[in-house]
Amino acid sequence: MDTNTANLLQQDPGPAALQGIKVVEMGQLIAGPFCGKTLGEFGAEVIKIEATGTGDPLRNWRLLQNGTSVWWQVQSRNKKSVALDLRQQEAQDIARRLIAEADVLVENFRPGTLEAWGMSPQELHAINPGLVMLRISGYGQSGPYRDLPGFGVIGEAMGGLRHLTAEPGRVPVRVGVSIGDTLAALHGVIGVMMALYHRKVNGGAGQVIDVALHEAVFNVMESLIPEYSAFGVVREAAGSALPGIAPSNAYPCQDGWVLVAGNGDSIFKRLMDTIGRPDLGNAPDLAGNAGRVARVQEIDAAIGAWTAERGIAQVMDALAAARVPAGKVYTAKDIAEDPHYRARQMILQQHTRDGHTLEVPGIVPKLSGTPGTVRSSAPHLGDDTDAVLQSMGLDAQQIAALRERGIVQ
Known part of the structure; x- marks a missing residue:
C-alpha cells in the first residue's frame, strides 16, 4: 500500500467544515448526487432517499463488482441510504419529516415532480423556513423549455460546448465524461454554500437555488457570446488547438x-x-x-x-x-501510477461494504484546517432506513409495519 494513501486513511479526520449541516438528497444518477457527495466529503450528514426496489440507477451503471457499480462507491460515500416508495402518501410524509429537520434539500427531478408530491418550495418552507433547496434540472424551473426532459449531454449541446468539441468539419463528440452534470453539481454546491452563508448572517431564511444543466455549461463558455455580439463571429470547432491563442x-x-x-x-x-x-x-x-x-x-x-x-x-x-x-x-493507468497524484493524496484506498478495496479519486478542494474526508463507504440500498426512522421516533413495530406495506425498504 502506498504510504501517502495509508496515512491519509488512518489519521484523525479532525473538524469538518460542514459539521452539523444536514442534507436530504432526493436526486439520482449524477448532478444531484455529485453535489451531495461533495457536501458529504466536508462533513455534512447526507441522507439519500432512494426508490424502493432498485434504488438509484447509478448502482448499476458501467462496470459492476458483486453486482454494484464501482462508480457508485465514489458517488455515494459518506451517505446514508433510506429507501422510500414516494408514490405512497406515507412515504411522502416521512420525506417531509426528514426535510423539516434538514438544512439543505438536493433534488434533480423533472420540474413539477416535488410539487406533485406536495413538496413545493412554498409547502416545504412553511414547515422549514430555513431550508436551502437546490433544484437541478435540464432547463430550469421556469421558461418555455421547463417541462422538456433534459440530461447532461443535452445541456452540453444547448450550452454551446458540443459545437466546439470536434475536429473541424467532423461530428461533435463527447468530452468523455458527464461534464454537463458535474458542472451543474458544482454550481449547485456554490449556490448551497452562498445560501447557507446568507442564512447565517441575514436572519435564518432559506431560499431556492435553480440550476439548469445548459446554463451551468454556458457559464464556462468564456468569450463565446461577447465575440458574437461584438463581431458576429461564431466560434467553431478547432480540434485540440486553442483558437486565437498560439501556440x-x-x-x-x-x-x-x-x-x-x-x-x-x-x-x-x-x-x-x-x-x-x-x-x-x-x-x-x-x-x-x-x-x-x-x-x-x-x-x-x-x-x-x-x-x-x-x-x-x-x-x-x-x-x-x-x-x-x-x-x-x-490514461487511467498513467494517473494511477503517477507519484504526484499519490503525493497529493488524490488516489485513496476505500473499502466497500462487500469487503473489497478500491482505489478511488481523492477529495477536492483541499482545505488546510478542515479537510474533506471519507468517513463511510457507499451504502447498500436502505442500509440506514431503520436507524434514520428510529431517530425520527418510530419504534421497531412501526417500522416493520411500514416495511410490510412496501412503504420503506
Missing part, C-alpha cells in the same frame, strides 16, 4: 501525444530555442500573440516536426528544463 495544441511524439502551451511571449521564445528554431523565436512579428496567431500553422508544424522525432519522456524533460508548460495525455 497551444497537441503534438505527436514517437509514442503518443504531448500538449504544449507556449503562448506566453517569453515562453514562446524559450520554446523556439529548445526546438532549434531561434529564427521563429526572434522574429519581430512573432513577439506578441496576434502575430503568432497569424502564423500559427507554421509554428505548429515546427513544433510538431520536433516532437515527432522524440519520445514523450524526452520531450517532457526538454520542455520542463526550458520552463515551457507541457503535459502528457494521461
Whole structure:
C-alpha cells in the first residue's frame, strides 16, 4: 500500500467544515448526487432517499463488482441510504419529516415532480423556513423549455460546448465524461454554500437555488457570446488547438501525444530555442500573440516536426528544463501510477461494504484546517432506513409495519 494513501486513511479526520449541516438528497444518477457527495466529503450528514426496489440507477451503471457499480462507491460515500416508495402518501410524509429537520434539500427531478408530491418550495418552507433547496434540472424551473426532459449531454449541446468539441468539419463528440452534470453539481454546491452563508448572517431564511444543466455549461463558455455580439463571429470547432491563442495544441511524439502551451511571449521564445528554431523565436512579428496567431500553422508544424522525432519522456524533460508548460495525455493507468497524484493524496484506498478495496479519486478542494474526508463507504440500498426512522421516533413495530406495506425498504 502506498504510504501517502495509508496515512491519509488512518489519521484523525479532525473538524469538518460542514459539521452539523444536514442534507436530504432526493436526486439520482449524477448532478444531484455529485453535489451531495461533495457536501458529504466536508462533513455534512447526507441522507439519500432512494426508490424502493432498485434504488438509484447509478448502482448499476458501467462496470459492476458483486453486482454494484464501482462508480457508485465514489458517488455515494459518506451517505446514508433510506429507501422510500414516494408514490405512497406515507412515504411522502416521512420525506417531509426528514426535510423539516434538514438544512439543505438536493433534488434533480423533472420540474413539477416535488410539487406533485406536495413538496413545493412554498409547502416545504412553511414547515422549514430555513431550508436551502437546490433544484437541478435540464432547463430550469421556469421558461418555455421547463417541462422538456433534459440530461447532461443535452445541456452540453444547448450550452454551446458540443459545437466546439470536434475536429473541424467532423461530428461533435463527447468530452468523455458527464461534464454537463458535474458542472451543474458544482454550481449547485456554490449556490448551497452562498445560501447557507446568507442564512447565517441575514436572519435564518432559506431560499431556492435553480440550476439548469445548459446554463451551468454556458457559464464556462468564456468569450463565446461577447465575440458574437461584438463581431458576429461564431466560434467553431478547432480540434485540440486553442483558437486565437498560439501556440497551444497537441503534438505527436514517437509514442503518443504531448500538449504544449507556449503562448506566453517569453515562453514562446524559450520554446523556439529548445526546438532549434531561434529564427521563429526572434522574429519581430512573432513577439506578441496576434502575430503568432497569424502564423500559427507554421509554428505548429515546427513544433510538431520536433516532437515527432522524440519520445514523450524526452520531450517532457526538454520542455520542463526550458520552463515551457507541457503535459502528457494521461490514461487511467498513467494517473494511477503517477507519484504526484499519490503525493497529493488524490488516489485513496476505500473499502466497500462487500469487503473489497478500491482505489478511488481523492477529495477536492483541499482545505488546510478542515479537510474533506471519507468517513463511510457507499451504502447498500436502505442500509440506514431503520436507524434514520428510529431517530425520527418510530419504534421497531412501526417500522416493520411500514416495511410490510412496501412503504420503506
